[in-house]
Amino acid sequence: MKDFGFIIPQNCQFGMGALKKLPDFLKAAGSDNVMLISDRGLEAIGVVDKVREIIKGANLKYSEYLDVLPNPTTTIVDECAAQYKAAGCTAIIALGGGSPMDVAKAVGVVAKFGGTIGDYEGVGKVPGPIDTLIAVPTTAGTGSEVTVAAVITDEARNYKLSVLGPEISPTYAVLDPELIMTAPASVAAACGVDALIHAMESYINTDANPFAMAMGEKAMELIGGNIRKFVARRNDPDAACAMMLGSTFAGIAFANNRLGDIHAMSHPVSAFFHVAHGVANAVLMPTIFEFNALAADERYANIYQYITGKEAGPDFVPQMLCDALRQLNNDLGIPACLADVGVTEDKIPQMAVDAMKSGNVMVNPRITTVKDVEALYHKAMYK
Incomplete structure (x- = not known):
């Protein structure tokens, strides 16, 4: 260690x-x-x-x-x-x-x-x-x-x-x-997925350590088990308490290491197209988890269990987590692709250059080049 x-x-x-x-x-x-x-x-x-x-x-x-x-x-x-x-x-x-x-x-x-x-x-x-x-x-x-x-x-x-x-x-x-408890459903959804991504990226990046991972796991447990209930009914006090604590625990997790390609790539999306940070992260999430699946280990299975409430089982494969994340976005009303939030392909080369300036790329589970980032933006552009 x-x-x-x-x-x-x-x-x-x-x-x-x-x-x-x-x-x-x-x-x-x-x-x-x-x-x-x-x-x-x-x-x-x-x-x-x-x-x-x-x-x-x-x-x-x-x-x-x-x-x-x-x-x-x-x-x-x-x-x-x-x-x-x-x-x-x-x-x-x-x-x-x-x-x-x-x-x-x-x-x-x-x-x-x-x-x-x-x-x-x-x-x-x-x-x-x-x-x-x-x-x-x-x-x-x-x-x-x-x-x-x-x-x-x-x-x-x-x-x-x-x-x-x-x-x-x-x-x-x-x-x-x-x-x-008075947040609009769309805000609760985007912010909740942002918090979940904080927990997940800090949990699987190459700078993960036992403290950050412990905080991330508790955050995923709280958020994964409550985000749908909270978006459906923001005045549910138990769901609100779980989401508030889960968000803070996820913040503590990534404050003690870093994140990954999702956050590196979402910042240029927001800067160029004024997309809300949580929405940009959520739209990119399934595509980048598919990219990182090549480096997946048992942590993918653990995340799957936290966000679905199901046992991963011996037949688990990383794509099951990616599909579950895409389904979560769909359930919460998150846009399905970058084009749906106004992103255009002409800015992808510059966005890729800017994304590579982020220190989060350096700790992403899979080594990432500027060409990889361009390809990921293109893949996330359309349904």
């Missing part, structure tokens, strides 16, 4: 109504001036109001930035960081899915250390810890509340840049299942 290390820097608090603990966390951090970073969709359905009421009830100074968009850009980070500094804030609450959390992490960097977020692209470029960040997920999907990465779109390059390091990790993760 090779050497490995693991870290969980967050104080994670799980439970129905855990959101009410926000003032306690801010008090512990010594902050009385907080910025809320979220989006207009969450404002429209009343989730932002819940945080506003809690913060105002605690008599804390308060500013908010609610113009975060899916696949957030460097411009959004610059705007939000300027507002954060102007308001004299000393802590951040990130409310939402991966986009508000990515923006919050990036704002923490730019507000404290200056420049633009592109100056910190890569691993280990952030010189020190950012201000206290409290991450409050409203989807069971990204796991960003426990990860050390922020992904921001550089519009000038049509490229998703990544900033990685423990310095940008949230200080607190507030896991309140009540917040995911």
Whole structure:
């Protein structure tokens, strides 16, 4: 067994109504001036109001930035960081899915250390810890509340840049299942499959270690056994609790190794065609699992059991897992191919080049070349 290390820097608090603990966390951090970073969709359905009421009830100074968009850009980070500094804030609450959390992490960097977020692209470029960040997920999907990465779109390059390091990790993760129980079915489906992919890719990649694999297995058990029930009935409290915990456990898993070709290839899809991250991952998932089947071992059978609830048995072959993943997408209403989400073949060569820049390719179970990536994009284009 090779050497490995693991870290969980967050104080994670799980439970129905855990959101009410926000003032306690801010008090512990010594902050009385907080910025809320979220989006207009969450404002429209009343989730932002819940945080506003809690913060105002605690008599804390308060500013908010609610113009975060899916696949957030460097411009959004610059705007939000300027507002954060102007308001004299000393802590951040990130409310939402991966986009508000990515923006919050990036704002923490730019507000404290200056420049633009592109100056910190890569691993280990952030010189020190950012201000206290409290991450409050409203989807069971990204796991960003426990990860050390922020992904921001550089519009000038049509490229998703990544900033990685423990310095940008949230200080607190507030896991309140009540917040995911009003998600639209389409959001619950795409985010849920994204979380499942986090668990699966971290479980089978070449950097997998016992800690990450253990977290990934528990995540697959929770998500695999509940994702259909949750999409069908988001107000099912048991399913919501399982999905929330499963998403966080999957985030912990890949924060302690990496992912694989699915995530490497989904980022260019989102950057060029503005496809939601979870949808891009889900569409690519069956095709890339077929590609990786050449390197499959008993872990394919284990995943099959987690997502189907069936014994793999002596007749199991890797294609059975690939078929099960395709069926899962179909059951959840995920688009069947890249063409269905607006991707066009003319961008495939550049998308392949950009995908190869991801460190996730290096740990994919099957060695992958740029020609392989092009072929995979073409294969995933149509039904």
